[in-house]
Amino acid sequence: MKISCKNINLDIKAPPSKSVGHRELIVNFILGARGAYLDEDPDDNDDIRATKSCLCALTDTESETLILNCNESGSTLRFMIPVALAVKSSSNKTLIFKTRGRLIDRPIEEIADCLKPFGVSITKKHDENEIEVKGAITPGRYVIDGSVSSQYISGLLMALSTFEKESVVEVTGGIASVHYIELTADVLKKYGVDIVREGDTYKVPAKKQSKVPDGSFEVEGDWSNGAFLLCLGSLIHGGSIKVTGLNADSVQGDKAILKFMKFAGISFLIEGDAFFVMDSTRNGIGEKIEMDCSDIPDIVPYMAVTGAFRAKRTILKGIKRLRIKESDRAKAITDMLTAIGGNVTLEEDTITIEYIDKTAGDIKLTSSNDHRMAMAAVLCAAATGRTVDIDNIDCLDKSFPEFRKILLKEMAV
Secondary structure, three states, rough: OOEOOOOOEEEEEEOEHHHHHHHHHHHHOOOOOOOOOHHOOOOOHHHHHHHHHHHHOOOOOOOEEEEEEEOOOOOHHHHHHHHHHHHOOOOOOOOEEEHHHHHHOOHHHHHHHHHHOOOOOEEEEEHHHHEEOOOOOOOOOEEEEEEOOHHHHHHHHHHHHHOOOOOEEEEEEOOOOHHHHHHHHHHHHHHHOOEEEOOOOEEOOOOOOOOOOOOOOOOEEEEHHHHHHHHHHOOOOOOOEEEEOOOOOOOOHHHHHHHHHHHOOOEEEOOOOEEEEEEHHHHOOEEEEEEEEOOHHHHHHHHHHHHHHHOOOOOOOOOOOHHHHHHHHHHHHHHHHOOOOOHHHHHHHEEEEEEEOOOOEEEEEEOOOOOOHHHHHHHHHHOOOOEEEEEEOHHHHHOOHHHHHHHHHEEEE
């Protein structure tokens, strides 16, 4: 579709946090909650639907093989491998995780190596787009490489909290996206499970639950999508945005977008849970923005586009994990900014972006079938003040279906 963002003033409520939502659903389930909270909701994004579907599959007590449909959700797959093994530890059922898109190609060696000493086998079947998991897990000491994804660690913390003996998770190789592990511990603590961190080791206490949760919980606004919205407001020519539902005290790591905005000289106003941002092109161009993005890979596409129009040079470090997302986002960002006239240098773990002072002619961009890159393309439309042709926006349903409706209503040309 063709998109134009000039002179638009938006008032948008941030969608519920996908990161918190996954964890609330899983923790409620493993602590015994059942019922309507697992029902599919029309407002659910595709990833939350995947987690609900997997949890419902675990209620099957008859089948010898359980089918868990993860769709394209990496979070669902990484959380559910250890969680499903824990829930079904006494029955030793075979678990089949169905996948779509690039999910089958994303790395799982870390969790496979971690669980192998416990007799668990994990086998990728590329032709069937599925992953077969056999075995069971028990309380114990788990050693896992944390340099690729924190989600396996979060999955282990949730899974091991179901046992009546304590366990330990030892992380080697450093911890990627540590804020997300803190988010997991925060949700578990809400239900009486206190994870203790000592350096790179996490202690999971024995289960001592006295009350089963009822599946009723509220999910705060999502800072990953909130980051996109705030960047959008700062780039719209002659426009503004009001974003509500964001918790300024959240433990979500992507709240770091506020730090980036300050580096970029972008001003914003906070009133309660409302953030106001308006076209900041009048503020001039900064000299340099430099930021370590190791713990915030999901918002790098937004920072890259925003930085390209807000500073003479933007240097984003710690970006190597972008290559194993729904697309190779490091390459996708480079291609997108180059397509609109940018000068980008991509190295293994760093992307350097020069200020874009002149954009290309007709602008046609690809989302690479990646929701984050579709949103980055919208930012390009805002930043250039031009009409941009984006090949596919349906991928927005993965995390932000509400924004696709806004695009169709407010910005479609």
